[in-house]
Amino acid sequence: MSAAGANKGRQDMSKAKPKTRDADATRARILAAAKQEFADYGLGGARVDVIAERANANKRMIYHYFGNKEALFRTVLVSAYVDIRTAEQALELDHLSPREALMKLVAFTWNYYLDNPEFLTLVNSANLHKGRHLQDSDEIIQVSRQYVGLVGKILQRGVDEGVFREGIDPVQLNITIAAIGYYYLTNRFTGSILFEREFMAPDRLKERLEFNIETILRLVGAENP
Amino acid sequence: MSAAGANKGRQDMSKAKPKTRDADATRARILAAAKQEFADYGLGGARVDVIAERANANKRMIYHYFGNKEALFRTVLVSAYVDIRTAEQALELDHLSPREALMKLVAFTWNYYLDNPEFLTLVNSANLHKGRHLQDSDEIIQVSRQYVGLVGKILQRGVDEGVFREGIDPVQLNITIAAIGYYYLTNRFTGSILFEREFMAPDRLKERLEFNIETILRLVGAENP
Amino acid sequence: MSAAGANKGRQDMSKAKPKTRDADATRARILAAAKQEFADYGLGGARVDVIAERANANKRMIYHYFGNKEALFRTVLVSAYVDIRTAEQALELDHLSPREALMKLVAFTWNYYLDNPEFLTLVNSANLHKGRHLQDSDEIIQVSRQYVGLVGKILQRGVDEGVFREGIDPVQLNITIAAIGYYYLTNRFTGSILFEREFMAPDRLKERLEFNIETILRLVGAENP
Amino acid sequence: MSAAGANKGRQDMSKAKPKTRDADATRARILAAAKQEFADYGLGGARVDVIAERANANKRMIYHYFGNKEALFRTVLVSAYVDIRTAEQALELDHLSPREALMKLVAFTWNYYLDNPEFLTLVNSANLHKGRHLQDSDEIIQVSRQYVGLVGKILQRGVDEGVFREGIDPVQLNITIAAIGYYYLTNRFTGSILFEREFMAPDRLKERLEFNIETILRLVGAENP
DNA sequence: TATGAATGAGTGTTCATTCAT
DNA sequence: AATGAATGAACACTCATTCAT
DSSP states (O other): OHHHHHHHHHHHHTTHHHHHHHHHHHHHHHHHHHHHHHHHHHHHHOOHHHHHHHTTSOHHHHHHHHSSHHHHHHHHHHHHHHHHHHHHHTTOOTTSOHHHHHHHHHHHHHHHHHHOHHHHHHHHHHHHTTTGGGTTOHHHHHHHHHHHHHHHHHHHHHHHTTSSOSOOOHHHHHHHHHHHHHHHHHTHHHHHHHTTSOTTSHHHHHHHHHHHHHHHHHHHTOSOO | OHHHHHHHHHHHHHTHHHHHHHHHHHHHHHHHHHHHHHHHHHHHHOOHHHHHHHTTSOHHHHHHHHSSHHHHHHHHHHHHHHHHHHHHHTTOOTTSOHHHHHHHHHHHHHHHHHHOHHHHHHHHHHHHTTTGGGTTOHHHHHHHHHHHHHHHHHHHHHHHTTSSOSOOOHHHHHHHHHHHHHHHHHTHHHHHHHTTSOTTSHHHHHHHHHHHHHHHHHHHTOSOO | OHHHHHHHHHHHHTTHHHHHHHHHHHHHHHHHHHHHHHHHHHHHHOOHHHHHHHTTSOHHHHHHHHSSHHHHHHHHHHHHHHHHHHHHHTTOOTTSOHHHHHHHHHHHHHHHHHHOHHHHHHHHHHHHTTTGGGTTOHHHHHHHHHHHHHHHHHHHHHHHTTSSOSOOOHHHHHHHHHHHHHHHHHTHHHHHHHTTSOTTSHHHHHHHHHHHHHHHHHHHTOSOO | OHHHHHHHHHHHHHSHHHHHHHHHHHHHHHHHHHHHHHHHHHHHHOOHHHHHHHTTSOHHHHHHHHSSHHHHHHHHHHHHHHHHHHHHHTTOOTTSOHHHHHHHHHHHHHHHHHHOHHHHHHHHHHHHTTTGGGTTOHHHHHHHHHHHHHHHHHHHHHHHTTSSOSOOOHHHHHHHHHHHHHHHHHTHHHHHHHTTSOTTSHHHHHHHHHHHHHHHHHHHTOSOO
């Protein structure tokens, strides 16, 4: 039996795994579908039926894996935050000059919002519901601390090298970096109408990113922005 | 028309006017209630019954005056934009120095968001629905043009006086002025959790406004920000 | 207009009333349908859709008039108790001899259960749910007190006249009068199988009533039962 | 078989027996859990998941051993009847006087209901479903016949000894003995509210049992009840 | 102008049951 | 023998909207 077991070891990989992987895969498909649906229609506007359909899963499975619609939203939201924070940590800004690190971070933030527009509406939804779904999530606080530390380190290095001015609050800087990208993109629809300008035209996007980089560099007092 | 109006004036006072005035009052109450409800729960989350209740009106009246829920939202949204743009036009910035005019505008924008938080969620809702409710609204475009002109004029005066740098796009500046206040306030719930900081504490609000003013002044290149 | 009004007075009876009566009638139809459905299938087994259908009403109306399924059950239950207690009060037992009054009460109880079998299952359901739906109903306690008083009075008269023995607790007697009819009828299905006897055959019913009357008369000590 | 059993004994202990014993144990655990769940919530209100959980068994096992929910209920119900009838047969009433035998039977019935309240709700559920689950159960009819015979024998002995009156139908007596205990206990929740009296207080229980014994003794005509 | 009654199409959620291993 | 995954049908309840007056 031990020989068979050893033999089965490899073979089982292709039999047992699918079994466990099926569950994980279903869960993942539901999560992805939910992220999209919540992003498209908000928490209230999202339809559980549609999520199930989009996930190519049974509606019952959603309740089995996530409990209910709100809990599913909570999971989606936390995962969205973890995703962006994880990507930020992977930027490897330490070997860049403070100025370049900051530019890279502004550009990354902008591009992340561009590539993952669902993040924007998820956050909006979370705030429409007064942040209720983020409460009691230690994970979120952990990754956020790392993020603030990341910006704080760049700022400190800039001050030490004499290229940034002193006394800038890393949290306020963080918020502003996010704000100038977030606002433009989340309000791209009303913005395009109000300002009679195609917000999502490639040239316009490029222009805005440059404007944002300049805004941040001037803010931290980097010479020759 | 003015003669007719004068003629009708007295007669209407006793019979028709009260009637029309009641009608106007009902309409206004519904509009105010709807603005609040849409702001609190979004377009999808808002309840027609609740709006009727909040307006101390009959549900049927909503349909009588506004057609349906979406049309009501459209009206609320346009009125919200008209309100803020009207307030901006009333600022009388012309007699201030460009630098002070800009500071005043940044502060006004911030305080308007603070005092009218429903504006933020209404705009968010409008964008969740891809700006659909703002289309075909000439009124909106008119007032927006005036706004851009207002900022453009300040900018031009600053350049002429040599206190602002050249080449700044008034629209981009507009957007950034809005963004740095809007983002902080609309995301105050998730922000307070993520950054472990009470976003709405009076000191924090004051701090943010100062940070924003500095951001804009440095952006336009005003010396001694 | 006053003439017309006077004229309309009677005519309106046939126009205006239906309006108000419609609401009341709908409510009443729902209540009757619910009583039947709850009696047939219990609280858990009853279907709101079916109640609406049986009431020839819209499902939405049930929620409009009664709030939810449990509240509807509560209303049904209270009304069922009020109905039987009201019928008992209408018996006019005072002018009968104590012995005949008691016999009449036993027979009435039996026949009421026979004619209103839904009462039995409603009470069973209420107890399956631990009486939760009867709590906080002052009405129920009021009518029950009257009922106990009614039996107490008969008992007292019997004692005074020397035909009943002393010291019988009216509540215990009440319970026993109910029990010997209730048990036979509510368990008629299992009873018919267990005892291989058609519990609902007319002769059997008559036989049981006589047995019950004898049980009660012997219990109170009436001579020559 | 005993030899085989002895032979198998050791070997089975380690391999086969646990398996079969496990199967029986699982079946028994499911049955016990089901009895409790059905008693607590009725047939419609009982949840298959909960039964599986309560039985510390897999849900699939329920279907394997019992077919489906209704069949499980049927099994539970029959077993409940067999249990009470078996306990009654073990009473050894023959060596008691008819009067004492009857008293003991009334007390036993009462105490059995008290100790096994699930029996009451199971029977109620069975009747809510029109006794359907008891049909075609020969076992039930057999044990019931024995029960009627048991009461009939006491009655006959009493008549023979001149302490009971003639002509009492044992079935009717049976029903009444059950009724006066059953009704009080199954309706203890509504009863406690209606009669403003704590039905389950120890003194109240004792009082009711004495009342019931007196009721039955007077009914059969035993002198000096 | 105003209103109470009524409704159909959904909406999140639950449940007994079967599949695949 | 035992189990985790999956499902379809149903269920209580909701909502924007219309009817009738």
